[in-house]
Amino acid sequence: MIFENLADKLQNTFNNLKRRGKLTEKEVELALKEVRLALLEADVNHKVVKSFTERVKNRAIGEEVLKSLTPAQQVVKIVYDELTSLMGGSAAQLNLSYSPSIIMMVGLQGAGKTTTAGKLARTIKEKGRRPLLVACDVYRPAAVKQLQVVGNQIGVNVFSQEGQKPVSIAQAGIKYANQNGFDVIIIDTAGRLHVDEELMQELVDLKTSFKPQEILFVADAMTGQDAVNVAASFNERLDISGIILTKMDGDARGGAALSIREVVGKPIKFAAFGEKLDALEIFHPDRMASRILGMGDLGTILEKAQQAIDEKEAAQLVQKLTTDDFNLEDFYEQMQQMKKMGPLNQLMDMVPGMNKMKGQADFSAAEKEMKQLEAIINSMTPKERRQPDLIDASRKKRIANGSGARVQDVNRLLKQFGETKKVMKQFGGLSQKGKKKFKMPFFN
Amino acid sequence: MGFFDKLVSGLTKTRDNLVKQIKSVLSGKKISEELFEELEEILIGADIGVTSTMEIMENVRERCRQEKVQEGSQVEKILQEEIRKVIGEKTELEPPATTPWVIMVVGVNGVGKTTTIGKLAARFTAEGKKVVLAAGDTFRAAAAEQLAIWAERSKAQLIRHEEGSDPAAVAYDAVQAARNRKADVLIIDTAGRLHTKSNLMEELKKIKRVISREMPDAPHDVLLVMDATTGQNGLSQAKVFKEATEVSGIVLTKLDGTAKGGIVIAIKRELGIPVKLVGVGEGIDDMQNFNPDDFVEALFS
Structure with missing residues (x-):
C-alpha cells in the first residue's frame, strides 16, 4: 500500500515520451489516471476528484509543454498549481477588528477543538490582545476541566459556569469579558455529529445570540470521504468563516483539506501540528498540495532548515569547505544544527520519497548513533577536534574511555568524518559555482 | 434498539x-x-x-x-x-480462562478511547463483573477526570496517578490492584498518540511489557479504537499499532454519523485485524458487538 511518489509514477507512464510541443488529450488522460488514484488514496472525496480532474483536463489539453519539463511533469505542474490556488485564494486572516471579537469553535467529536482553542488563544495573546476562553462544552465529561488546564498552561483566563446551558454561559462569559477588559472571546463548544438536529440547533442559537465574527470549523486531517458531508452540513447551518486542520503531524495525506475547501469554499486559516500548545501554524496551500500528491512537504523542510541554520554560520561553513580546513568542530556544529530541525523521523516524513523508507529505517537508532558521535567528540581535546590527524592509537583509547564508547566507534567516526569531508569538498565546489546559500551534505 | x-x-x-x-x-x-x-x-x-x-x-x-x-x-x-x-467470521471479545481479564485500549487522538472504556465498563458491570479502570492517559489535560466520571457512571473502580506521571507505573499499580481486589476485568486507558511518533509508540510498548511482566499472559486483548470517519490513514494506524502492541481487535466508533467506516474492510484484508465492537452513540449503552452479517446487510438492505 505504500504510495509511490506521483512524479516517479508518471515518469514511468511516460518513460519513452520525450517530446516537445503541446499536450495531447491522450497524454493528459494517461497522466490524470494516475493523478486520480493519487487523490483518492489521499482521501480526497471521489466527487471532488471527478470535478477537479475534469477542470485540469480542460486546462491542460493543448497547453505548451515548457522547455524544461516532460509532458508528465507538465501535467503534474498544472495539477499542483490548480490544487494550490484552490486551497489558497483570499488572504486567510482572522477578523479581530471588533472589541470584543468573538470566535466560536465548532466540529465533530475528537477533532481537537479544545486543544486548538488553547493554541488559538496563545497565538492571539502573542499578538498583544487579551483573549478569554469560554467553556461551553457541557456534555463531554471533564471537558471544562480540560479547557481550564489548557488555559492555565498558556496563562489565559477561562470562564465557566456549572449547570448552565451553553447560551447562558456564553452570555455571562461575554459580560465578564467586557467588565474585565478581555477583547477576544473564544467559545469552545462540544463536539457533535452534523446529523444531530438538537445539538446543531444549539450552535445556531449561539450564533444568532452573539454574532461571532469568526466561526472556525475544526477538522481532523485524517478524515476520509465523509469530510464533505460533515463540512457541508456545518457550513449550511452556520455559514462558517474558516477551517482549521488538525493532527497534521501524522502521516495522513490530508485530502480532506481539498474536499472541504471545494465544498464550502471557505479559507483554511490554520494548521495544527502537535499536542504542545505552541503549534498552530499558518496554512500553506503549496505545501498541502505536494503533500496531497504524495510529493513530500519540501517547503516545510526548507523552512525548518532555514530557521535552524544561522546564515552567518552557514556562510562560514561554506567558506571552510572551499578552503579545506573543515574539522571535527564544524562537524559537531553541523550535528547541533540538524538536531535543531527536529526528530529525524519527522523530517523524513517531509522528504519526497523518504516516507517510503519509514518502517524500514530505524530512525531512533540513527538518533542514538548521533548521540554517541556527540559524546565521542565531546571527549576530545579542542586541539584534537581541530586537527583530527593528531589522534593516534593511545588518544583513541582515551577518547573511547571518556565517552563510554569502543575504539572501533572512534575509528568509525573518524572514517565517517573523512568521507563527509570529501563529499563536502565536492558540494563546496558545486555550491560556489551555483551560488547556493547552503548545502546539507550530512543528508546523504 | x-x-x-x-x-x-x-x-x-x-x-x-x-x-x-x-x-x-x-x-x-x-x-x-x-x-x-x-x-x-x-x-x-x-x-x-x-x-x-x-x-x-x-x-x-x-x-x-x-x-x-x-x-x-x-x-x-x-x-x-x-x-x-x-x-470474515464473526469475532467477539472472549474472556480468558483466568481473571483478571486485562484489556489495553490504544489509538490516535480523539477517536473515543475513554468513552469506549466507559461503555465497556458499564457492559461488564451489568454482567455482574467486578471492573477496575486504569487512567493511563497521564498526558492530556483532564483525561483522568474524564475517566473518573465514566468509572462512577459504570460503577467501576479507578486507579489513577498524577497528571504527567509514568503511564507504565499506572498500569503496574492497576495490575496489582486488580489482582488484590479479585477483579474480573481490568481495562487500561492510554493517551491518544499519532502512530508516527516513535517515542510515544515506544512508551506504549513499555506499558505492554510492564503488564506482561506482572502477568505473563496479559494483556489478553489490545483494542485499537478507530473513528468511522477515518480515511486511508487508518491502514497506516492499524499497521503501526499492530506492530507495537499486537492489536487483537478494532473498536469502530462514531458509526452513528454519515461515515461508513469502510477502512476496516481494507484493514481486515491487508492486516487481518477483525472489528470486535462498534460505537453507535454517546450514551452508556451505545456499544454493540460487531456482527459482520448485520454490517453487510445494513449496507445493502
Missing part, C-alpha cells in the same frame, strides 16, 4: 447513503462497464480504499463472467458476498 436497528437508522439518516445508491445503480440495469464503475465509486466513497475496492470488484467481475450474470440486481448479491468474504 438493537445493533441492527441503530445501524440502519444511522444509515437512513444519511442523505446519499450507500444502500440507496447501490439500489439505484442496480435497479433494472443490465451489466455494463459503467455499472461496475459506479459500484467502484460507491465503495471508494465508503472509505474502503482504491486497492481493496479494485480487488473486490475484480472478484465480482470474475464471478459475473463465470456465472454468466446478466441482471444488475444479481450483482448486488455477489458484491455483498465478496465484501462479506473479506470481513
Whole structure:
C-alpha cells in the first residue's frame, strides 16, 4: 500500500515520451489516471476528484509543454498549481477588528477543538490582545476541566459556569469579558455529529445570540470521504468563516483539506501540528498540495532548515569547505544544527520519497548513533577536534574511555568524518559555482 | 434498539447513503462497464480504499463472467458476498480462562478511547463483573477526570496517578490492584498518540511489557479504537499499532454519523485485524458487538 511518489509514477507512464510541443488529450488522460488514484488514496472525496480532474483536463489539453519539463511533469505542474490556488485564494486572516471579537469553535467529536482553542488563544495573546476562553462544552465529561488546564498552561483566563446551558454561559462569559477588559472571546463548544438536529440547533442559537465574527470549523486531517458531508452540513447551518486542520503531524495525506475547501469554499486559516500548545501554524496551500500528491512537504523542510541554520554560520561553513580546513568542530556544529530541525523521523516524513523508507529505517537508532558521535567528540581535546590527524592509537583509547564508547566507534567516526569531508569538498565546489546559500551534505 | 436497528437508522439518516445508491445503480440495469464503475465509486466513497475496492470488484467481475450474470440486481448479491468474504467470521471479545481479564485500549487522538472504556465498563458491570479502570492517559489535560466520571457512571473502580506521571507505573499499580481486589476485568486507558511518533509508540510498548511482566499472559486483548470517519490513514494506524502492541481487535466508533467506516474492510484484508465492537452513540449503552452479517446487510438492505 505504500504510495509511490506521483512524479516517479508518471515518469514511468511516460518513460519513452520525450517530446516537445503541446499536450495531447491522450497524454493528459494517461497522466490524470494516475493523478486520480493519487487523490483518492489521499482521501480526497471521489466527487471532488471527478470535478477537479475534469477542470485540469480542460486546462491542460493543448497547453505548451515548457522547455524544461516532460509532458508528465507538465501535467503534474498544472495539477499542483490548480490544487494550490484552490486551497489558497483570499488572504486567510482572522477578523479581530471588533472589541470584543468573538470566535466560536465548532466540529465533530475528537477533532481537537479544545486543544486548538488553547493554541488559538496563545497565538492571539502573542499578538498583544487579551483573549478569554469560554467553556461551553457541557456534555463531554471533564471537558471544562480540560479547557481550564489548557488555559492555565498558556496563562489565559477561562470562564465557566456549572449547570448552565451553553447560551447562558456564553452570555455571562461575554459580560465578564467586557467588565474585565478581555477583547477576544473564544467559545469552545462540544463536539457533535452534523446529523444531530438538537445539538446543531444549539450552535445556531449561539450564533444568532452573539454574532461571532469568526466561526472556525475544526477538522481532523485524517478524515476520509465523509469530510464533505460533515463540512457541508456545518457550513449550511452556520455559514462558517474558516477551517482549521488538525493532527497534521501524522502521516495522513490530508485530502480532506481539498474536499472541504471545494465544498464550502471557505479559507483554511490554520494548521495544527502537535499536542504542545505552541503549534498552530499558518496554512500553506503549496505545501498541502505536494503533500496531497504524495510529493513530500519540501517547503516545510526548507523552512525548518532555514530557521535552524544561522546564515552567518552557514556562510562560514561554506567558506571552510572551499578552503579545506573543515574539522571535527564544524562537524559537531553541523550535528547541533540538524538536531535543531527536529526528530529525524519527522523530517523524513517531509522528504519526497523518504516516507517510503519509514518502517524500514530505524530512525531512533540513527538518533542514538548521533548521540554517541556527540559524546565521542565531546571527549576530545579542542586541539584534537581541530586537527583530527593528531589522534593516534593511545588518544583513541582515551577518547573511547571518556565517552563510554569502543575504539572501533572512534575509528568509525573518524572514517565517517573523512568521507563527509570529501563529499563536502565536492558540494563546496558545486555550491560556489551555483551560488547556493547552503548545502546539507550530512543528508546523504 | 438493537445493533441492527441503530445501524440502519444511522444509515437512513444519511442523505446519499450507500444502500440507496447501490439500489439505484442496480435497479433494472443490465451489466455494463459503467455499472461496475459506479459500484467502484460507491465503495471508494465508503472509505474502503482504491486497492481493496479494485480487488473486490475484480472478484465480482470474475464471478459475473463465470456465472454468466446478466441482471444488475444479481450483482448486488455477489458484491455483498465478496465484501462479506473479506470481513470474515464473526469475532467477539472472549474472556480468558483466568481473571483478571486485562484489556489495553490504544489509538490516535480523539477517536473515543475513554468513552469506549466507559461503555465497556458499564457492559461488564451489568454482567455482574467486578471492573477496575486504569487512567493511563497521564498526558492530556483532564483525561483522568474524564475517566473518573465514566468509572462512577459504570460503577467501576479507578486507579489513577498524577497528571504527567509514568503511564507504565499506572498500569503496574492497576495490575496489582486488580489482582488484590479479585477483579474480573481490568481495562487500561492510554493517551491518544499519532502512530508516527516513535517515542510515544515506544512508551506504549513499555506499558505492554510492564503488564506482561506482572502477568505473563496479559494483556489478553489490545483494542485499537478507530473513528468511522477515518480515511486511508487508518491502514497506516492499524499497521503501526499492530506492530507495537499486537492489536487483537478494532473498536469502530462514531458509526452513528454519515461515515461508513469502510477502512476496516481494507484493514481486515491487508492486516487481518477483525472489528470486535462498534460505537453507535454517546450514551452508556451505545456499544454493540460487531456482527459482520448485520454490517453487510445494513449496507445493502
